[in-house]
Amino acid sequence: MRKTVIFVTGSDTGVGKTVISGLLTRFLKERGVDVGVCKPICSGGREDAEHLLRAAANKQTLDEVNPWHFAQPLSPLVAARLERKHVKPAAVLKHIEKVRARYALLVLEGAGGLLSPIGEGFDSRTLLTGLKAKPLIVVADRLGAVNQALLVLEALPKRYQAGAQFILSAVAKPDASTQTNARLLMELRPENPVHCLPRVSAKETPLLADKRAPVYRVFHRLLEKWNLA
Template identity: 30%
Template sequence: MTETLFVTGTNTEVGKTYATAALLHAAGEQGLKTAAVKPIASGCEQTAEGLRNSDALTLIEAMNQDMPYEQVNPVALEPAIAPHIAAMEAGRRLDVSRLEGICRGVMSSGADLVLIEGAGGWRVPLAPRQFLSDLPRALELPVILVVSIELGCINHALLTAEAIRRDGLPLAGWVANFVRGPQEDMARAEENLMTLRAILPAPCLGTLPHDESGDYRNGAAHLDLSPLLSSSN
């Protein structure tokens, strides 16, 4: 049985891809077949094969199922700006129903674990009356929340968790991520982590220390997938 989850963050630049890739690697280390989708990615580079996004390429490296780039990242946009603005400038229309079909194709590909990584935070606009959060709603997916441990993280995490639950989706777990370096260490970080563990309505899947190398394999060792895998049994 395939377990599919949607990965979102408290904001942009909180390490969603690092956490998603670490989760995929940890699952692969447990013998699971893994796949991933980055439905929309802005900030892509022109290559001989077409537009390519570094986050999507990281997910392809971390997963162990073989899929073409276009299936992992169906909407690739060049400017590193809000997706709906990048799409408008490119003359493209972002549509949740099309993304839903692509995601369902990956979900039926035979993987044990499929992770669908969002863009930015939870309520990213795609069109005047569509948001990226409409995609996990259409797919009825549980959500993993990546929380960057920095000033304001408790408020951001609680508001995002409330929005997820208000949209009718379960919060399956959350990952604490120290995105910032030692020179930017958050005062009372451990106390803030304790507060988040006490009041977020989901298990903490792990705390990812800051990693200058950016190697998601290092992060995988700090994750506990059992709350996710046990819920699928």
């Protein structure tokens, strides 16, 4: 039986994947789960991987959390080509499987959105399905969120759609839709849980142990839905 991988993907880059992956990792740790992290491919800096590593505070090294990194802030495929490097999906999957084997649960952050080209002939969907991971879809909670959420969900193979969950991440400037996005998405896709995450900066330490805190409730419900609570 392969161990669980939670694959944090999203509708776009910059929607909150890293903050959410870090919070989820810390939440799991506080509950005593032996959790590993992975951000296999970075471009334009390794801050995401460093953030995840800090959250996990385990024995992993940065190179293990993030073995492939490229200088230019472009899609990883293009950034790698500029350095005349070629990342193959089999190598990435092999690395992730090695990390997965050592932890009870692995939190993995994709690069960009679900279909962003991250290497030669593959994207996050390739990895997600190769790992049989649980899809956590992050979407910024602003006008357009419902369409973006549905596009990502539809892009998943049918058997992964059923288990997918959404997090609508709060934006700096909410608009009128922020009040209705979650409800509308739940109405359209009642089988997929929708969680609203309040705005949390990467540096802030939210009250993950406080059962009344909104962040606590979001992650508790999320894990419950996947029978991981």
